[in-house]
Amino acid sequence: MPITLITQLLVSFGPSAFNIIRELIQIWSKPTLTLQEVQAFCDRAQKSYNDYVNEARAAPASNLIPTVSKLPGF
Amino acid sequence: MLVTYVSNQHIYFMKIKTITSLLITLTLLVINIGCVTTQSTAAKLIASTATTVDNAMKGWATFVVIHGVSEADQQPIRNAYATYQHAMLITKTAYSDLVSLGDKESWAKASTTLSGITRSLIMTISEQQSKYNVVIPK
Numbered sequence: 001m002p003i004t005l006i007t008q009l010l011v012s013f014g015p016s017a018f019n020i021i022r023e024l025i026q027i028w029s030k031p032t033l034t035l036q037e038v039q040a041f042c043d044r045a046q047k048s049y050n051d052y053v054n055e056a057r058a059a060p061a062s063n064l065i066p067t068v069s070k071l072p073g074f
Numbered sequence: 075m076l077v078t079y080v081s082n083q084h085i086y087f088m089k090i091k092t093i094t095s096l097l098i099t100l101t102l103l104v105i106n107i108g109c110v111t112t113q114s115t116a117a118k119l120i121a122s123t124a125t126t127v128d129n130a131m132k133g134w135a136t137f138v139v140i141h142g143v144s145e146a147d148q149q150p151i152r153n154a155y156a157t158y159q160h161a162m163l164i165t166k167t168a169y170s171d172l173v174s175l176g177d178k179e180s181w182a183k184a185s186t187t188l189s190g191i192t193r194s195l196i197m198t199i200s201e202q203q204s205k206y207n208v209v210i211p212k
Contacts, residue, residue, distance in 0.1 A: 023125045033117040035173055041124040042169075045162035049131075049152045056135035 113172060116181060120169055123192055127158060134199050141206045151202060154195040161191045 027033070033041075134151060137143065161184070168184035171177040 020125065020129045023129075024122055027118050027121045027125065030118075032114045033121060035170070038117045038120055038169060039166060041121040042162055042166035044124045044128045045159045047128075047131075049148075049155050052131045052135035053138055053148075056132070056139045059136075059139075 116169060116172060116185065119185060120165060120188075123188060124162065127192060127195065130196055130199060131155065134203075137203060137206075143202070143206065147202050147205060150198050151195075154191075154198045158188075158191050158195050161188045164188075 138148060165184040165188045168177070168180045172181040
């Protein structure tokens, strides 16, 4: 992944960008994924649209705004 | 740089709209990598797609809450996400068949469809977000 893209993600997405980058790095750095692991990823799609919105509504306001304390290493 | 960014949190609200375009780039990168289809690459393609969409949906849901997106404006995303869910279910089966039966044809068809639907979902999110112009207080 180009370093410029990672930088863009960090600036635009805040701490959430770390989640995507960390997960993608974990995925692609593994030699192989087991069938169970793949199926677990597939099962994320079972989460409903309303679940996503309800989770966002239930999240404390502080979770919607990035802060330094949430960044890894801070 | 990060401290400056955090001190001006309103920028976050504006730039959340750029998430989708970045996700499109990420998805295309993953899809391009996925063109070389081995079983291992197929697994990583599914995992990357699921991760990207999961985070895109979390970002969209946050956007909905922050900007009070109307039900009407949410409907296209609901529909696109339902289509994605169906495509992922088919891809899951196709991957199992690839592993157990070596069925590359079903996998190729399912993964191509999933990639297109994923792109469509992310583009739809981007279009809906663009309807909401965020004013940054000074």
